[in-house]
Amino acid sequence: MSVLTLEGVGFDYPGLKVIDKLDLTVAKHELVVCVGPSGCGKSTLLSLLGGHLAPTRGRLDRKGQSRTIYQDGGLFPWLTVRQNIAGGLPHSTPAEARDKKVDEWLEITRLSEFAGTYPHQLSGGMRQRVELSRALAAETDILLLDEPFSALDYQSRRRMRHELVATLAERPRTVVMVTHDIEEAVMIGDRVVVLGSRPTSVRKVLELTGGRSRTPASPGVAEAEQAIMDELGLS
Numbered sequence: 001m002s003v004l005t006l007e008g009v010g011f012d013y014p015g016l017k018v019i020d021k022l023d024l025t026v027a028k029h030e031l032v033v034c035v036g037p038s039g040c041g042k043s044t045l046l047s048l049l050g051g052h053l054a055p056t057r058g059r060l061d062r063k064g065q066s067r068t069i070y071q072d073g074g075l076f077p078w079l080t081v082r083q084n085i086a087g088g089l090p091h092s093t094p095a096e097a098r099d100k101k102v103d104e105w106l107e108i109t110r111l112s113e114f115a116g117t118y119p120h121q122l123s124g125g126m127r128q129r130v131e132l133s134r135a136l137a138a139e140t141d142i143l144l145l146d147e148p149f150s151a152l153d154y155q156s157r158r159r160m161r162h163e164l165v166a167t168l169a170e171r172p173r174t175v176v177m178v179t180h181d182i183e184e185a186v187m188i189g190d191r192v193v194v195l196g197s198r199p200t201s202v203r204k205v206l207e208l209t210g211g212r213s214r215t216p217a218s219p220g221v222a223e224a225e226q227a228i229m230d231e232l233g234l235s
Helices: 043-047 081-086 095-108 125-139 155-168 183-188 221-231
Strands: 001-013 016-027 030-033 058-061 066-069 144-147 175-177 193-194 202-207
Touching: 001 043, 001 175, 016 043, 016 175, 016 202, 030 043, 030 183, 043 058, 043 066, 043 125, 043 144, 043 175, 066 125, 081 125, 095 125, 125 144, 125 155, 155 183, 183 221, 193 221, 202 221
Parallel strands: 030 175, 030 193, 066 144, 144 175
Antiparallel strands: 001 016, 001 058, 193 202
C-alpha cells in the first residue's frame, strides 16, 4: 500500500524552478532516505510531502497525518522540555500514561535533568533531541525528517539513530528523511533515493537489505555508499 505518491511533481518559487518531473512512491511503514547536493530542494520536497507547500504541477497523494521535523526545530519557547515532549502525544492520552511516556523519552535522550528547562536554555543539539523525542513519542502516520541528527555529536547521533530504528520496530510508521550523511542513509534506510541538482528529480534509487541495524561491515553497505558517491560525483 502506497502512503505517499508523487507523479511528475514540480515546484517553482518565483523565477526559480526547484523540483521538476519528480516521481516517487513510498510504501506504508517504509523508511526512505533522500540524499542529494546542497540546495537541490530536499527540504522543499519534505514541505510538499507534509502539505506545507502545494506542487506547481504534477500529482501528490498522501494518506494519513504527517509530522515534520526541520533543521531549525519547532519547539514552543514558552514550554519546558517536558511540556514540549508531552505536547506531541495524542490529547486523549491518560495523564499517567502521558507522564510515563515522557519520562521514557527523557531517559532515552539523556534529558531527564533538563525536564524543567526551556528551549532557549539548551544547546542546539539538545533542542534537536527534544524535537525528535516529541515526534517519536507521538502516533503520527507519517514522519518527515529534515537532517534530524545534524546538530548532534557523533555518539548522540548514533544513539538517536538506534532509538529511531528501535521505535519504528515497536511502533511502525512511514518515514521519509533527508540527510547529507551518506553513511547514515545506507545504515538505516530501506531505500535510498538520490536526487539530482536543481531542478531536482530522482536520479537513482538503491534498495538496502539486511534490516535497519546495519554496520559499515554489513553486506552491501560499502557498495551502496560508493554507488551514491559515484552518482553525486563525489568519488
